[in-house]
Amino acid sequence: MQLIQGYLRLLERRYKLLIALVLLITLGFAYVASGLQTNATPYFLDQSHPSRQADQFLKSHFSGSGENLMIATRTEQASIYNADSLEDLHKLTLALEQLTLTDTTDVSRLQQLVQRLPAHDRNGLEFASPLQPRQIDQIRTLQQRLQQVGVLDKADQRWLQEMQTRIHPVTKVRSLVRIESITANGDELDIHPLMFRVPADEAGRSKLAAEAQANGLLRDVMISRSPQAVNTLVELSIPQDDAPAMRRMYDATAALIEQLQLRDHYAIGGPPAIFAQTSATMEQDSNRFFPLILLVVMVVLGLLFRSPRSVFIPIGVAFLSVIWTLGSMVLLGYQQNIVSTMLPVFLIAIGVSDSVHFIAAYRHSSGSTADAGLDRQTVKAQRLGKVLNHLTVPMLLTSLTTIGGFLSLCWTPIHFIAQFGAFVALGVAYAFIITLTLLPGLYLWLPAARQAEQARPSALMQRLIGLTQQLVTRHTRALSIGVVAVLILCGLGIQRLQIDNEMIGYFSSHSRVYQDNSEFKRDFGGAATLEFVLRAPQPGYFKQSQHVAGLEQVQQQLLNHPRVGAVYALPNFMKLMNKAMHGDDPQQYHLPAASNDLYAQYLFLYENSNGNEIFNVVDSSYQLARIIVFVKTDQTSAMADIVQRITPVIHQQLPEVEIIPAGFGEVLIATRDEIIYTQITSLLLSFAVVTALLLALFRSVRYALIGVIPLVGVVAGNFALLGWSGLYLDVGTAIVAPIAIGIGVDYAIYFLNHCRQHPGSNREAVADAIRQQFAPILFNTLVLGCGFLVLTFSSHQALINLGWLVSSTMLLSALFTFLVLPLCVLFGRKPPAPQVADLPGVIPLRINGYPSELPE
Amino acid sequence: MLFSFLASPEHRLTTRYARLGSLLLTGLLSAATLQAAEAPANTSEMASLTPEKLMEAVKWRADGNSRQADITLELWQGQQLRDTRQVRYLEQDKGQSRDTLMYISEPKDVAGTSLLFQSDAEKSSDDDSIYLYxxxxxxxxxxxxxxKQxxxxxxxxxxxxxEWLRPEDFSYQSKGKVMWHDRPVIELEATAKQDSVLEKTGYSRKVLWVDPQYQLIVATDFYDEQGRLLKRMEVEKVEQIQHIWTITQQRMDNLQSGQSTRMYVKNISYDVAVNDRLFNRQQLGKRW
Incomplete structure (x- = not known):
């Protein structure tokens, strides 16, 4: 208290300085925040996570393991192997190979960089528009020379590195034009591109169709069972974390298809398409939602306070907290990511809370502190003194509980969630600091506003309060039965809860990415992949017939899974080789009979015959094998089920090998597992923090428990909502429960403190607490609920789910506070009230005519 | 770098240009003969040739009528030796044609595998025959x-x-004389003339460094179909064997995959007595 008094004296003397200081800090943070960079990786798990490392391992040992953009072509003609379609496919392949993601500004910048070199070092470094993929070598040379001369700063180095990706985004195009085919030509083994040139006549096209359709290796991967469709795999050199480049690639591919005026229908899919579109949608939405949430919160505040000042000040505080937080992110070396783009939305919704308390209390204090004998400034100072005396500690406590809720998200390997939790917590702390510094200063500085009319509560509000009081105090048994029924419903809902994720399912069924994905499911094995790397104890292991036969068994088991559309693995190569070695007899499409060294010699023949694609599925020492599973869905549970079913089969068939699940599917599975871990740890931590704070506040185990019980109900309700609605507990919705605890406990603190300080019986205390707390808690719920509901306007289902769930959970939190919390109080013996002096001066909100006296 | 040229730079080739020869293995046993009428007499003459003529001169360099050697191939993945191959090599020129036989003795799982390569200078390289036993x-x-990829x-x-050098596949442009490991060489840029060359080689472009004294290609940069640098071949050791400058050590680095191959040639003999019957598809698999 002495501290607050001292602060008040300082405030009275130096309020302008304080305002200036806050604004100066804000300017500083704003300047720093302007340099905020974006880490647009679509992966929630850090590169150090085992699943990501497995992916890196895969990429470093196998060809064809870059991110693959898929382009499905479907013709309306009877067969895709017609002259027009083949001509178009040929044209598209060549165009994709020459595609760059550059523009004229890149050329200018390159030319400027060349000018930094001494004249004699500029040889061979001519850049003109349009840039060509082959100029990647020139860019590398330029980078080397700039480094040698010592004129390359970090920004340019980063840009040149990025340019190497953009100038050469395509590693390899696997289309009819480029993909290798293994056939017999008389006695000759012929490994050749399936269609190096477009066949000139019908006979050539028929031969091509027959050759393609007979290729068991490519069936359902590139060659559809329908003669009307083929697939093209565009392996990208773009690092998987570089979502902006993926987006540019997706857009450039779509534009290229348009520009080339291709005659058939083209669909774009695969993980890069989904990641590119997810990242684009979330970024666009979060940018759009920022002004929208400002507007919504302003409207709600306007309805509550009916005063422009009381609208703009809380919004201003929240806005400054956003700037401070973003500036801090830069100072601490963090980048904005796919989750933290939602940070401003959260901070605006939550950050107004303290100032709403402050303004409500200040407005209420106006009548009781007016003293005709004092000048206006002194009156304002006295009113502020009372508000600060009585609000500082409760605001601190409620801020701490909110901070605790968000900080509990830090104990997760999903680093984006951890960062999000940490920075929202920091933002809440900033909002608290700004509320305590800027607000009193502004109130001292600004001319006194005309005292807002103390509105009478509306009839509806009075009726609601009355009903709640009656329900709690007179129909306790019925309410208890109702609560038990709700809890049973919650329990049943929780049983239906699915921890899952389906990236394509987050898009509207009308979106291009969703519809394109359906085509891959219909015509091919699917656009999602799950991969297994099998590490054998010694080199040459996968040249041995029994081990290839083991792989074949695994492959067959995989194909029996209802969600598996195709499998691409070593046995298919061996079978195709065997067929070619027997004059392309379709009956010979099976593994050759086991004999000493036969498989090794087949493979030797393959390598010497211009075979390269086999290194997509084995490493060059034949110690590692890779099984690529094309899955009809990217639903994590389906991926996990495949892993679960196939692991014992691999162990049985190839007991010596180590299984390393990898690729897109494994990252999805690992993310799901981490969500479970995150949910458990963050919930435990949230409850621990909240319980500790309640214990510190009330110094009563019973009251602490009473405070926590409704929160348990809220969390159960949150999970039940997910269960009953069929929504998944995923990366987005997993953050709701701990947040609900952090925010929901604020209601409990206000309510329980009122009960505890009430001199009457439990029943009287509860009735009075409802009378006093109903409106402020409801209004707080409205601010948060309406604020987060903005997210439901997103075009991305993950954000819609998040918005809907947070809003519902806020409402649930209010309901549990009004209905369950009073029951808990009523069922217990009221403990002796602590000395008022011992308790922090927690006061309720007073808005629109629900006053309780501020202690003088 | 491991370049060590054992022979004296002042040494002049004593072998005159014979009627035949060339490179089946460009850098392996690089020696050939040049049509006498076209043969440049010395290094300065070589240097003054047009790029096409220079390549012809390299193709037709003298290397006797037959040759035999043991080859070791080391396959490296980055800095790690992944595998080793042992090959017995025998080659004979007959008129305008050349037959090459290779017998693989290691690794064990492909031991006994043999290759027969038959080429005719007067025919297209598409007409070459390659048999693998x-x-x-x-x-x-x-x-x-x-x-031939x-x-x-x-x-x-x-x-x-x-394969036997096919200068006609590429069009050449001379970039002039440059120094390559303290030796004057001629830099040539070669561009694939036709799609069929791309299909055969996978190379859209090459940059070659030709040593006029050795009449050897001592280094080559290979560019892929998209024009990106793909591989680099560098000769690491040249020795004079039976008066013929012979590459005995070279490497090929794949700059895109990080893999490389080092080739060591030993026990080299030129103009050896050869049994013609060996160069027959039916005889493949028999060790000589």
Whole structure:
């Protein structure tokens, strides 16, 4: 208290300085925040996570393991192997190979960089528009020379590195034009591109169709069972974390298809398409939602306070907290990511809370502190003194509980969630600091506003309060039965809860990415992949017939899974080789009979015959094998089920090998597992923090428990909502429960403190607490609920789910506070009230005519 | 760098240009003969040739009528030795044609595998014949000659790198004299003339460094179909054997995959007595 008094004296003397200081800090943070960079990786798990490392391992040992953009072509003609379609496919392949993601500004910048070199070092470094993929070598040379001369700063180095990706985004195009085919030509083994040139006549096209359709290796991967469709795999050199480049690639591919005026229908899919579109949608939405949430919160505040000042000040505080937080992110070396783009939305919704308390209390204090004998400034100072005396500690406590809720998200390997939790917590702390510094200063500085009319509560509000009081105090048994029924419903809902994720399912069924994905499911094995790397104890292991036969068994088991559309693995190569070695007899499409060294010699023949694609599925020492599973869905549970079913089969068939699940599917599975871990740890931590704070506040185990019980109900309700609605507990919705605890406990603190300080019986205390707390808690719920509901306007289902769930959970939190919390109080013996002096001066909100006296 | 030229730079080739010869293995036993009428007499004459003539001179360099050697191929993945191959090599020129036989003795799982390469300078390289004998099958399969992108016994050398030099496949532009490891060489830029060359080799462009004294290509940069630098071949050791400058050590680095192959040639003999019957598809698999 002495501290607050001292602060008040300082405030009275130096309020302008304080305002200036806050604004100066804000300017500083704003300047720093302007340099905020974006880490647009679509992966929630850090590169150090085992699943990501497995992916890196895969990429470093196998060809064809870059991110693959898929382009499905479907013709309306009877067969895709017609002259027009083949001509178009040929044209598209060549165009994709020459595609760059550059523009004229890149050329200018390159030319400027060349000018930094001494004249004699500029040889061979001519850049003109349009840039060509082959100029990647020139860019590398330029980078080397700039480094040698010592004129390359970090920004340019980063840009040149990025340019190497953009100038050469395509590693390899696997289309009819480029993909290798293994056939017999008389006695000759012929490994050749399936269609190096477009066949000139019908006979050539028929031969091509027959050759393609007979290729068991490519069936359902590139060659559809329908003669009307083929697939093209565009392996990208773009690092998987570089979502902006993926987006540019997706857009450039779509534009290229348009520009080339291709005659058939083209669909774009695969993980890069989904990641590119997810990242684009979330970024666009979060940018759009920022002004929208400002507007919504302003409207709600306007309805509550009916005063422009009381609208703009809380919004201003929240806005400054956003700037401070973003500036801090830069100072601490963090980048904005796919989750933290939602940070401003959260901070605006939550950050107004303290100032709403402050303004409500200040407005209420106006009548009781007016003293005709004092000048206006002194009156304002006295009113502020009372508000600060009585609000500082409760605001601190409620801020701490909110901070605790968000900080509990830090104990997760999903680093984006951890960062999000940490920075929202920091933002809440900033909002608290700004509320305590800027607000009193502004109130001292600004001319006194005309005292807002103390509105009478509306009839509806009075009726609601009355009903709640009656329900709690007179129909306790019925309410208890109702609560038990709700809890049973919650329990049943929780049983239906699915921890899952389906990236394509987050898009509207009308979106291009969703519809394109359906085509891959219909015509091919699917656009999602799950991969297994099998590490054998010694080199040459996968040249041995029994081990290839083991792989074949695994492959067959995989194909029996209802969600598996195709499998691409070593046995298919061996079978195709065997067929070619027997004059392309379709009956010979099976593994050759086991004999000493036969498989090794087949493979030797393959390598010497211009075979390269086999290194997509084995490493060059034949110690590692890779099984690529094309899955009809990217639903994590389906991926996990495949892993679960196939692991014992691999162990049985190839007991010596180590299984390393990898690729897109494994990252999805690992993310799901981490969500479970995150949910458990963050919930435990949230409850621990909240319980500790309640214990510190009330110094009563019973009251602490009473405070926590409704929160348990809220969390159960949150999970039940997910269960009953069929929504998944995923990366987005997993953050709701701990947040609900952090925010929901604020209601409990206000309510329980009122009960505890009430001199009457439990029943009287509860009735009075409802009378006093109903409106402020409801209004707080409205601010948060309406604020987060903005997210439901997103075009991305993950954000819609998040918005809907947070809003519902806020409402649930209010309901549990009004209905369950009073029951808990009523069922217990009221403990002796602590000395008022011992308790922090927690006061309720007073808005629109629900006053309780501020202690003088 | 491991370049060590054992022979004296002042040394002049004593072998005159014979009627035949060339490179089956460009950098392997690089020696050939030049048509006498076209043969430049010395280094300065070589240097003054047009790029096409220079390549012809390299192709027709003198190397006797037959040659035999043991080859070791080391396959490296970055800094790690992944595998080793042992090959016995025998080659004979007959008129305008050349037959090459290779017998693989290591690794064990492909031991006994043999390769027969038949080429005719007057015919298109598409008409070359390549047979691969597989002991497990006990038969020889023919490999398609129009596409020579296959990896020569799993190395970074492809068949197109090792075929008899085909200067007519590329158009050349001289970049002038440059120094290469303290030796004057001529830099040539070669661009594929036709799609069929791309299909056969996978190379859209090459940059070659020709040593006029050795009449050897001492280094080559290979560019892929998209024009990106793909591989680099560098000669590491040249020795004079039976008065013929012979590359005994070279490497091929795949700059895109990080894999490389080092080739060591030992026990080299020129103008050896050869049994013609060996160069027959039916005889493949028999060790000589």
């Amino acid at each position: 597989l002991p497990a099958l006990r038969k020889a399969k023919q490999l398609a000659a129009r596409n 296959g990896r020569f016994i799993g190395s970074e050398f492809i068949y197109a790198d090792l």
